[in-house]
């Protein structure tokens with residue numbers, strides 16, 4: 484089984500435990516690294532053509548607008564295809580109780596039929612919000628498995644729980 488660990492994550496200003504902090508490695512990226520180590524999968528950081536730089540508030544405003552427009556932000560480093568992969572771990576931060584729109588761009592760009600998709604998500608509160616439902620609507624032909632959601636501040640302590648989910 485060939486595995487891809489595809490994820491979007493943002494460093495720079497972010498909300499950590501309800502405080503705005505500057506972080507070098509995003510929470511979702513930290514989780515993606517752990518999943519890649521456990522699975523031996525190929526890492527694929529989904530990079531936006533227009534990076535989400537700026538202050539936390541500026542990113543909030545841009546993300547809100549992208550949601551309202553149901554936009555598909557362009558990916559700077561698209562994969563040619565995902566045909567060679569059987570299992571796709573798909574990671575993202577919870578943005579406005581769902582996934583960032585760039586995840587919609589990623590899903591729309593490839594044929595997921597028959598692929599096992601395992602979503603993972605980091606958040607400030609709660610877990611996936613509406614993301615799993617919205618993923619199910621977009622990934623009708625895939626074998627979508629239940630996801631792994633965790634607070635960003637707990638990522639460094641989740642190894643045992645994560646291993647159980649990966650092995651499920």
Ligand SMILES: Cc1cc2nc3c(=O)[nH]c(=O)nc-3n(C[C@H](O)[C@H](O)[C@H](O)COP(=O)(O)O)c2cc1C
Pocket residue numbers: 491492493494497498499508509510511512542543546547575576577578579580581605606607608609634635
């Ligand atoms: C634009 C934006 C919207 C967010 N919306 C939510 C939200 O609705 N619920 C929540 O729990 N956290 C929300 N957060 C916080 C992130 O989900 C959380 O900080 C996450 O761990 C960031 O992951 P990353 O470091 O990989 O980007 C939001 C953050 C941003 C930047």
